[in-house]
Amino acid sequence: MLTFTLRRLLLAIPTLLFISLVIFLLVDLAPGSPMSEIPLTVPPEVRQKMIEAMGADQPVLVRYVLWLRQFFWVEPATLIDGWFGTSLAGGEQRILSWQTRSPVFTMIGQRIPQTITVVGTAYLLGVMIALPIGIYSAYRQYSLFDQAGTLFAMIGFSVPTFFTGTLLIIVFSVWLGWFPTKYDTTLSVTDWNSFVQQIRQMALPVLTLALANAAAISRYMRSSMLDNMGQDYVRTARAKGMSERTVVLKHVLRNSLIPVVTVIALGIPAIFGGAIITENLFGVNGIGAALILAIHANDLPTVQTLAFIFAVLIVVFNLIADILYGLLDPRIRYD
Amino acid sequence: MPDGAEPVLDVRGLKTVFRTREGNVHAVNSVSFHLRPGELLGVVGESGSGKSVTMMSLIGLLPSPPAEVQAGQVLLDGRDILQVSSTQLQSIRGARIGFIFQDPMTSLNPVFTVGSQIMEPLRKHMGLTKAQAQVRAAELLDLVGIPDAKKRLSGYPHQFSGGMRQRVMIAIALACDPRVLIADEPTTALDVTIQAQILELVRELRQKLGMAIIWITHDLGVIAGIADRVMVMYAGQVVEQAPVKELFTRPQHPYTRALLKTIPHLAGPRSDRLQVIEGQPPIMMAAPAACAFAPRCAHAFDRCLRENPQRRPVGQGHDVACHWEAGAAHA
Ligand SMILES: Nc1ncnc2c1ncn2[C@@H]1O[C@H](COP(=O)(O)OP(=O)(O)O)[C@@H](O)[C@H]1O
Ligand code: SF4
Ligand SMILES: [Mg+2]
Numbered sequence: 001m002l003t004f005t006l007r008r009l010l011l012a013i014p015t016l017l018f019i020s021l022v023i024f025l026l027v028d029l030a031p032g033s034p035m036s037e038i039p040l041t042v043p044p045e046v047r048q049k050m051i052e053a054m055g056a057d058q059p060v061l062v063r064y065v066l067w068l069r070q071f072f073w074v075e076p077a078t079l080i081d082g083w084f085g086t087s088l089a090g091g092e093q094r095i096l097s098w099q100t101r102s103p104v105f106t107m108i109g110q111r112i113p114q115t116i117t118v119v120g121t122a123y124l125l126g127v128m129i130a131l132p133i134g135i136y137s138a139y140r141q142y143s144l145f146d147q148a149g150t151l152f153a154m155i156g157f158s159v160p161t162f163f164t165g166t167l168l169i170i171v172f173s174v175w176l177g178w179f180p181t182k183y184d185t186t187l188s189v190t191d192w193n194s195f196v197q198q199i200r201q202m203a204l205p206v207l208t209l210a211l212a213n214a215a216a217i218s219r220y221m222r223s224s225m226l227d228n229m230g231q232d233y234v235r236t237a238r239a240k241g242m243s244e245r246t247v248v249l250k251h252v253l254r255n256s257l258i259p260v261v262t263v264i265a266l267g268i269p270a271i272f273g274g275a276i277i278t279e280n281l282f283g284v285n286g287i288g289a290a291l292i293l294a295i296h297a298n299d300l301p302t303v304q305t306l307a308f309i310f311a312v313l314i315v316v317f318n319l320i321a322d323i324l325y326g327l328l329d330p331r332i333r334y335d
Numbered sequence: 336m337p338d339g340a341e342p343v344l345d346v347r348g349l350k351t352v353f354r355t356r357e358g359n360v361h362a363v364n365s366v367s368f369h370l371r372p373g374e375l376l377g378v379v380g381e382s383g384s385g386k387s388v389t390m391m392s393l394i395g396l397l398p399s400p401p402a403e404v405q406a407g408q409v410l411l412d413g414r415d416i417l418q419v420s421s422t423q424l425q426s427i428r429g430a431r432i433g434f435i436f437q438d439p440m441t442s443l444n445p446v447f448t449v450g451s452q453i454m455e456p457l458r459k460h461m462g463l464t465k466a467q468a469q470v471r472a473a474e475l476l477d478l479v480g481i482p483d484a485k486k487r488l489s490g491y492p493h494q495f496s497g498g499m500r501q502r503v504m505i506a507i508a509l510a511c512d513p514r515v516l517i518a519d520e521p522t523t524a525l526d527v528t529i530q531a532q533i534l535e536l537v538r539e540l541r542q543k544l545g546m547a548i549i550w551i552t553h554d555l556g557v558i559a560g561i562a563d564r565v566m567v568m569y570a571g572q573v574v575e576q577a578p579v580k581e582l583f584t585r586p587q588h589p590y591t592r593a594l595l596k597t598i599p600h601l602a603g604p605r606s607d608r609l610q611v612i613e614g615q616p617p618i619m620m621a622a623p624a625a626c627a628f629a630p631r632c633a634h635a636f637d638r639c640l641r642e643n644p645q646r647r648p649v650g651q652g653h654d655v656a657c658h659w660e661a662g663a664a665h666a
Contacts, residue, residue, distance in 0.1 A: 233443055235436065239508075241425045243422075331445055331493045
């Protein structure tokens, strides 16, 4: 397993380098100029100076190599410097946003807590809703509960989050007034009151995302349970006199979880992408919202860096999924 | 076997129906039989004749829906286990009745160790501690002839061969010293040499432990070597039943006779299916109102189409469900 993991990590390096190049070139091809947000009254010479100062006049490959160096050396070095007070980075230039002229990673560092609190909670909640629904739906296939579950999943699948989100805002914020319409990023939890406030402002975005995630995962869980329920080893467990509880929640579930756990792991990077819309809708100042802003402003370094981070997440969680599979299924031998 | 002994298992008028979209499938139609202590009863019949469904009906192993046991009594040491609660039934399954299935490759749970799967019934039915169960599980593996038993407890099913897995299944079935062992085609999926080894093992265990055995097979050749008594099934009914020697020397039912003709010679290749009798066993979409074998029977006459034959005695412990009598004239 260790050799497998190391081999996969080594293999990930060329993969990621290639992905980064593709991202870089694709983003660079997009029409628009970093100056589009600058007022037209600014004279052309000044504009030219600004472009030169940002390094935006350099050929794309030069910028790519510089970016690589910044991403893989300067940024980690700066991070370590920040932790241990060393000076590895030696004052080298970090990846700067064209829009704000400040380091992209500083912005990411500020925004990631919001995304993780909202999106992470939503995913966790979604999984916790989905697993019991999936298990019970399969155990009582075609029952009223199962059909209600199917309906719920269909809705969760087919209705986009911007619609459910808006609907929830209208019902719970506008009509009922239970929750705020906007997420206040500046709120810091210091006491019970602010904690309650935090929960209230998280409720709607978390619910929106949780429903969407739960829909898909509950279906996976259900079909995986059904696949296993008819297996011979289940009959053996019953023939041994095991209780229904043991049969379903031990024998069937343990087998059914193998594919579901990998699907859950694979879904984690995807939810960061999927959260973009929800973050914008509720005004959660997270990574997704930052990406949208950067795209509007033609802030290429920010877009490239964020897109690449998503790519890294996808590669990493693929590896995690494979490792989990190997841990859960004794038949899999990677070495 | 003492003829007068009370049967451990006495099945009377068992009826099982599958409710399907195409209609009701009458898989078991008034099956009655008994099993005496220490006896080995062979059950034969083509694939689809209702052997498995009959045995699974006994201990509620069929999924319901679609299966429904509609009538009958299953007396285990005198108590009707069709009437007991599901928890009571659980305490009978695996404790007093052990079950072995056809396909050892899929009958064990792939994600648990062999040891834990043997220990489960020990802990549940005999209340053993983990440590005690471990010791007993190792003894059981040893008993069924798996070398290096203690070490292999921590192995997973995929690390065992087919024959070895079937030995593990036998160990599980025998773990709690059951009164009755039901073996549903336990050697069909194995190749011939392994099959012989498993047969030998069961013969040995039977002498050591003395449980009664129901041995299901579609291979009369296997039955000849191990059974005390044989029951022949067709279309969910018992069509003939006799002590093993009697059945082989004086078969009465045309179906039994046809089956006997299909036994390959010892030297010849052993076929998996009985393909020698023309035609297919029927799927019963209604309770039988005529002889179900009539379409394939060389002796069929008009009464066979009007009336489903009932079992009638034709010798010591020998009965047959057929209107035809060898040597008699039929209109
Ligand atoms: N799940 C099911 N649904 C409908 N019919 C079934 C089902 N299982 C078994 N049967 C019917 O029961 C009959 C007997 O099957 P079975 O007991 O498995 O035969 P065998 O003698 O080969 O063990 C089959 O012919 C089939 O028509
Ligand atoms: S009852 Fe008639 S059809 Fe049925 S087996 Fe006997 S002779 Fe053949
Ligand atoms: Mg069968």
